[in-house]
Amino acid sequence: MMDMCNWREIDDNWSHYWESECGLVWCFNEDSTPSENEMVYCPKCGKKISEHKFEFEQEEE
């Protein structure tokens, strides 16, 4: 049983924000993570934040 809230980093061309699995959207300063902003627990659901950094998809040729 998971007691974590998954936070996913969203990196569009023009915006940078984090989206939580419980439906919260949060903007941090550019390129910083929730933990770098001393956020350990999700402010909405109270679970511990599990960070999933944005990764560019690798194109194979």
Ligand SMILES: [Zn+2]
């Ligand atoms: Zn949450």
